[in-house]
Amino acid sequence: MPSRLESGKEYLVESRLAPLARSAGSADVDSYIRGLRTNVAHHDAVVDALTTNETSWFRDRAPFTALKGSVLPDLIAKGRRHVKVWSAACSTGQEAYSVAITVADDFPALTLSIVGTDLSDRVVERARAGQYTQLEVNRGLPAATLVKYFQRSGPTFEIAPRLRQQVTFRKHNLLDAPPVGGPYDVVFLRNVLIYFDVATKRDVLRRVRSVLAPGGTLFLGAAETTIGIDDAWERVEAAGGSVYRLKEAKAA
Amino acid sequence: MTAVRPSIRLEAHPDVVLCCIDWNMPVMTGFEFVVEARKRQEWRDITLMMVTTEGEHDQIVRALAAGAHEYVIKPFTPEIMLDKARGSLACWTRRCRHERRGGLASHGGWRGH
Amino acid sequence: MSAVAGSLPTVDGEAIEAIAQDFFATMVDGEHGVLVPGYGEMAPLVDARFTWVDVHGETVTRVLVAVGRSTGDMLTRALLALPDDAPIGDADFADAAGEVVNVIGGNIKSLVHGGGALSLPQVADAAPDCGGAPLISETWFTWRGAPLTLTLWNLPEHAGSAGRP
């Protein structure tokens, strides 16, 4: 996030803030930044411009293989016909919709409700719209899936309404109380803990615990772990992917 | 080389496992190429991937139905290409019983002339 | 919806900008922010080259990119991943310029009513004869400090280079 830019990447700040500076009528980026000290109203926009919202369809693949090959079959074996999912820090929604696609493709009898949340208003709005550019649909979405679940509308591809209806997107800060609507059988919390310090990571994981259904499953990003941060969790192998579950004693 | 049909070039490269095809080409369209390639028994193991600026819903459906395995809409990044190629080659590998090694071929789109 | 006779089709200028920027970010520069919309007075194109495709839809839309030759050479090196000092022959230049307009034009097709076949790209030292066709969109950018223009023209029906089904 903003404070940890590699040196040599300063020009990125310049290029990302330039449009804001221009629309605010500042002479240049430097004077815009000086103005920020006094103009709090612009802070959201700046955080947004500097935050990485990078995401993709079926990102890393393994979590979705695990979902399909193990997590959902287990829930179904337990007699579940409805599953609740929280896609936390969902960015523009690809993760949440990838879950919806997995269920539609392989578990059509299952009903699903997904809550997608993110700190940024802008990405939440985009997720809600469910419209993706050509470049975005190239990232991770097999062509057969694209034509099955998307319709073209002008320059963008629009997700099928029946999938969009399964997902609710909301603005939410991971540092606040978890979103209502739980407990969740599956929580995706990927590629966001990396931005936090250890104490904050621990805090966020503790909050996730409080809304995880008994036996529920947590997915973290490929570079993230609970190990050494919150001992309540254990790592479990599931159909080729790693997932996290609460240890027995705590889950009961 | 305007008159050279892309199919003929492929014959000179029996080690090709993946073929990237643009839609817009001189001589024949990429779509026609896929249709023709799929008629050839000896090419059934080649993975065909459309890589083109054409991205209409109907075009993607037609290309897949004709036998293309994947479809990349330009523009793309190296990661997107690798990911799509890996995905479709994985399908190919699963289909293919014996191990085979080979290179990647690209048919240079409209630049074929 | 069909275009009303006498009125020009409208295209979304912001979407056109985004299409060009996505192309440069992915296939030329590897990052966003190098191709930026120009503002103020545009510097003249030095030794200009022109490359275009025609989108056949309800009408024919010509997508035309103009760039100075030496900027075009840089663009060719970036797109074809050639070394910084590689000499650029006309064939490489035509390849790269054609690719630019093929991708941008093909993407713009989705913005054009009834967008159908796309022609093969043309490259020339002079602006193509658009037969007095009206300009429907004009955008200019700076890329590595040099200007590059992207214009859309509404050609009379049955004009333009042939497209393919």
Ligand SMILES: C[S@@+](CC[C@H](N)C(=O)[O-])C[C@H]1O[C@@H](n2cnc3c(N)ncnc32)[C@H](O)[C@@H]1O
């Ligand atoms: C790199 S993206 C990851 C998106 C997605 N989870 C994935 O793995 O593809 C990180 C996202 O975290 C969001 N984010 C950052 N800090 C946050 C916070 N405190 N609360 C909620 N979301 C946050 C950002 O807005 C951004 O969309």
